[in-house]
Amino acid sequence: MIDKELEAVARLAARIGVRLAPRRLLTASRDQAAFFGSQFTLLREPWHRFEHGLGTAYFHGRPGTPGMPEFDVAYEALCAHHSELARVQVTHAEMHDLVLSSGIDPAKVFRIPIGVDLDLFRSQTPALRSEARRTIGLPADAFVVGSFQKDGVGWGEGLEPKLIKGPDVLVEALRLLRERRPELHVLLSGPARGYVRAGLERLGIPYVHRRPERYEEIAELYLALDAYVVPSRQEGGPKSVLESMASGVPIVSTRVGQAAELILDGVNGRIVEVDDVEALAGALADDRVPSLVAAGRHTATANWSFFDGFVAHA
Secondary structure, three states: OHHHHHHHHHHHHHHOOOOOOOHHHHOOOOOOEEEEOOHHHHOOOOOOOOOOEEEEEOOOOOOOOOOOHHHHHHHHHHHHHHHHEEEEEEOOHHHHHHHHOOOOOHHHEEEOOOOOOOOOOOOOOHHHHHHHHHHHOOOOOOEEEEEEOOOEOOOOOOOOEOHHHOHHHHHHHHHHHHHHOOOEEEEEEOOOOHHHHHHHHHHOOOEEEEOOOOHHHHHHHHOOOOEEEEOOOOOOOOHHHHHHHHOOOOEEEEOOOOHHHHOOEOOOEEEEOOOOHHHHHHHHHOOOHHHHHHHHHHHHHHOOOOOHHHHHOO
């Protein structure tokens, strides 16, 4: 997903007449503007001094998170070297406050949400949903919940859960949901989903796992859904909130990252507290969820354009 954000930066740069240089020139030139799509790429020790105006995204990474030492490393590097940065992009209030706590000049920090491409994510219709389900291999009368993320450790099978993404919460919520929606089917996407797949198999919950080769193919998966779920404990976006809204799919999320600011519970989606498995399952089973679609699409439309403020002030 970071690649797509960087592509958006590149398009905006071209639009305002800024030439783009290949990455190899990062250390073979000076006095340019260099933007890093993730703080984990730039903020590390030993610190490498670049002779450029440096900018970075700081999407997520709460220091002290168990099992995630890279969060501490990035934050400590930010505290030590923020004077050498020109711009930091954050997507939501928690990361805005965290970055400011490093001592950085507040004028350098820009709160710019992750956006969505409305030309790519079409709004679902009954005909599109039926066709998508036939193509994917999902029953026409199933209640289909989507989860498109990477929530296992590493890039292999992913049998070890990446707990900040809440795969354990997801499996338990789906167990409870099936008691209310016995026709439940799950549509998975993304790498390293072994923990979730094993959990669904253990519970006997039918699922389909697709691994699209191109990001654009994800838009077609949303068309097959009745609801999309975000069970995370920490997030920078997630981008899937706006993707769901743009696709006309009801979104149910924990109160994390950008989701906490985009979703108005009961208006354009449903939002529950982190680790509240019963509330997550209950919100997914709520018959009123489809009524949130129009307001969700409006929210997606309002977040179509992004990075403009960052580029304009650079």
